[in-house]
Amino acid sequence: SVLCVYRYDPLDRLADCAPAGQGSTRLFYQKTHLATQIQGQIQHTLMRTDEHLLACLSAENNQRDGTLLVTDQQQSVTAAQGLEFAYTPYGHRHPSGLASLPGFTGQRVDPVTEHYLLGNGYRAFNPVLMRFNSPDSLSPFGEGGVNAYG
Secondary structure: OOOEEEEEOOOOOEEEEEEOOOOOEEEEEEOOEEEEEEEOOEEEEEEEOOOOEEEEEEEEOOEEEEEEOEEOOOOOEEEEOOEEOOEOOOOOEOOOOOOOOOOHHHOOEOOOOOOEEHHHHOEEEEOOOOEEOOOOOOOOOOOOOOOOOO
16 A cells, blocks of 8 residues: 655655645745645744754644754754754664654655655655665766765
8 A cells, every 4th residue: 555645846856745644744945955844734844044954933723833953063953942862873863853853964854764855855865774765866887986875
């Protein structure tokens, strides 16, 4: 059976994620970064400068809440108002973290696979296996190098 349906926009960015039995999550971007995700009546908007994540604003049924984010040099969220996050060297984070917050290097974690859909959904990275799920289109022996899954 189908676990999730993914839809992409004309710019080849992930625009919609609909896990089986759950509501659809629509994704909106500002330049190359995820800016807002909406699932039903719940909206999460990431506030950022060009280089840094700053906060996550959440809205549900006319109630708004803001969460300040603490990030490291790679933009991985390491803390957020009373919560602390730790990552393995390849980006795995304990699943108890808030799913609405970005993960390793500021990337969105897929709610079904817990993989990072890098390149705005172009290529899935599995932090547990420490590998991409598909080869790089620039490999083998092109700009991507010998290991197409690296």
